[in-house]
Amino acid sequence: MLKENNLACDLVIFGAKGDLTKRKLLPALYKLEQYQEINENTRIIATGRANWDTENYIKITKIAIKKFLNEDIQDIVWKKFSARIIFCNINVYESSHFFRLKKILKQKNNTVIYYCAIPPETLNSIFIGLGNANLNFSSSRIILEKPLGISLQTSREINNHLSKYFLEKQIFRIDHYLGKDAILNLFSLRFANSLLFHNWNNKTIDHVQITVAEEVGIEDRWNYFNKMGQTRDMVQNHLLQILTIITMDAPSNITSETIRDKKVEILRTLKSINIDNIHKKTARGQYSSGLINGEKVLAYLDENGANKNSQTETFVAIKIDLNHERWSGVPFYLRTGKRLAHKYSEIVIFFKKSPIESFQNFNSTLLSNKLIIRLEPDPNIQFDILNQIPSLKSKYELDIIQLKSYTLNEKYSQKYSVNAYERLLLESMRGIQSLFVSREEVEEAWKWIDPIIDGWKNTKKNNLQLYKSGSWGPKNSNILLANHNHSWYEFN
Numbered sequence: 001m002l003k004e005n006n007l008a009c010d011l012v013i014f015g016a017k018g019d020l021t022k023r024k025l026l027p028a029l030y031k032l033e034q035y036q037e038i039n040e041n042t043r044i045i046a047t048g049r050a051n052w053d054t055e056n057y058i059k060i061t062k063i064a065i066k067k068f069l070n071e072d073i074q075d076i077v078w079k080k081f082s083a084r085i086i087f088c089n090i091n092v093y094e095s096s097h098f099f100r101l102k103k104i105l106k107q108k109n110n111t112v113i114y115y116c117a118i119p120p121e122t123l124n125s126i127f128i129g130l131g132n133a134n135l136n137f138s139s140s141r142i143i144l145e146k147p148l149g150i151s152l153q154t155s156r157e158i159n160n161h162l163s164k165y166f167l168e169k170q171i172f173r174i175d176h177y178l179g180k181d182a183i184l185n186l187f188s189l190r191f192a193n194s195l196l197f198h199n200w201n202n203k204t205i206d207h208v209q210i211t212v213a214e215e216v217g218i219e220d221r222w223n224y225f226n227k228m229g230q231t232r233d234m235v236q237n238h239l240l241q242i243l244t245i246i247t248m249d250a251p252s253n254i255t256s257e258t259i260r261d262k263k264v265e266i267l268r269t270l271k272s273i274n275i276d277n278i279h280k281k282t283a284r285g286q287y288s289s290g291l292i293n294g295e296k297v298l299a300y301l302d303e304n305g306a307n308k309n310s311q312t313e314t315f316v317a318i319k320i321d322l323n324h325e326r327w328s329g330v331p332f333y334l335r336t337g338k339r340l341a342h343k344y345s346e347i348v349i350f351f352k353k354s355p356i357e358s359f360q361n362f363n364s365t366l367l368s369n370k371l372i373i374r375l376e377p378d379p380n381i382q383f384d385i386l387n388q389i390p391s392l393k394s395k396y397e398l399d400i401i402q403l404k405s406y407t408l409n410e411k412y413s414q415k416y417s418v419n420a421y422e423r424l425l426l427e428s429m430r431g432i433q434s435l436f437v438s439r440e441e442v443e444e445a446w447k448w449i450d451p452i453i454d455g456w457k458n459t460k461k462n463n464l465q466l467y468k469s470g471s472w473g474p475k476n477s478n479i480l481l482a483n484h485n486h487s488w489y490e491f492n
């Protein structure tokens with residue numbers, strides 16, 4: 001049975017032999033086939049420089065899907081899926097090659113979607129090639145992967161160039177965190193639960209912590225990562241997306257594109273961090289060798305291709321304050337790093353202590369309520385509530401009880417757990433932009449990030465601390481919070 005909204009598309013992938021295509025796109029498309037979400041007439045047109053043909057590429061696709069999905073391929077699904085694949089040999093620096101693509105696209109009257117799964121330096125030649133061959137027609141769409149530039153200026157250059165060929169409504173900028181179930185659930189959590197909705201402000205919330213911890217290192221991506229660092233690679237996009245969703249005002253319609261405007265409004269309220277306050281507001285680190293899951297791993301400076309003098313950070317913690325009436329006085333602490341002790345992402349909302357003095361008399365260190373939103377792995381929600389310890393003592397003693405939800409997987413079973421790329425590919429086929437990042441969002445994020453990176457570069461004080469792989473980051477990260485009488489909520 002065919003599902004709503006799934007138009008017949010020609011999905012053209014630039015970068016067909018790349019890591020992203022094999023690891024994420026092909027497995028996600030195969031799953032969409034299995035869920036019967038793809039229109040009968042949709043085609044997948046893989047393009048690349050290699051001298052392959054369609055038969056050859058189908059074989060490569062099968063190997064990749066098997067490897068990265070890690071499950072048996074179903075014959076019926078595979079038969080339908082493989083029949084959609086066409087390989088088109090294009091060197092994106094050769095404008096004439098785009099006419100080969102034109103010939104294929106002309107065979108059908110499908111909605112054309114271009115997916116740029118290629119390094120950013122190749123983007124311009126794709127825009128030009130498509131433009132020269134008149135393939136940027138108004139019904140077409142283009143999907144771009146992050147990073148979009150490495151600064152406000154470079155990002156503007158890409159966006160300006162892109163806007164010569166495509167209108168904003170045709171452009172789908174991917175941040176795969178926006179396709180994750182647990183992140184989307186933040187909207188329901190905040191706006192559908194009146195208890196939380198009415199208490200989501202500086203009257204009840206003391207501070208918020210957002211952690212995205214990774215076990216992986218840079219995975220043989222020295223050239224890419226060393227230019228970026230964890231701040232550009234993770235904070236500029238994924239962590240700021242989480243922060244804006246956690247703090248934005250309610251959009252008029254939860255599925256509409258007004259969500260993007262609400263996020264931009266928040267980005268404009270982030271107080272500047274620059275050379276003057278960088279030491280008070282940030283901590284950076286770089287991993288040295290250590291153990292991850294019992295296995296020895298290399299230091300960042302010993303990774304393949306490393307430049308031994310690199311000052312690039314693989315860990316960053318930031319204290320963010322907002323110029324926003326509802327959030328005045330509430331610090332948001334973000335931290336993310338590679339080669340940390342466990343892979344997990346979590347938001348912890350620390351509520352203020354009860355103002356009732358009689359309890360404080362008994363308990364000078366009275367604890368407070370916490371809402372712990374585990375995003376990954378096994379998304380779940382925990383609410384720490386204060387409770388009296390039953391006893392015959394005259395003293396009134398309080399303790400924390402943890403109310404914990406099912407994990408989403410337990411409650412709804414695995415079949416409802418959608419991979420981020422499956423969701424985002426489908427949304428792009430439907431032509432809905434709300435889960436994609438607008439130009440304004442990308443540029444506002446860079447506006448805030450640039451002075452942080454310049455601050456680190458230009459300050460005389462050394463601000464890069466080594467941390468052991470398998471730890472929770474450099475000491476400075478703890479000091480950053482301790483300076484405000486806070487401490488990181490520990491992983492458990």
Ligand code: BG6
Nearest residue numbers: 146176177212214216233234238
């Ligand atoms: C990517 C970054 O965008 O996100 C990687 O480039 C990072 O460096 C990855 O490892 C993390 O994604 P996830 O979904 O595993 O949290």
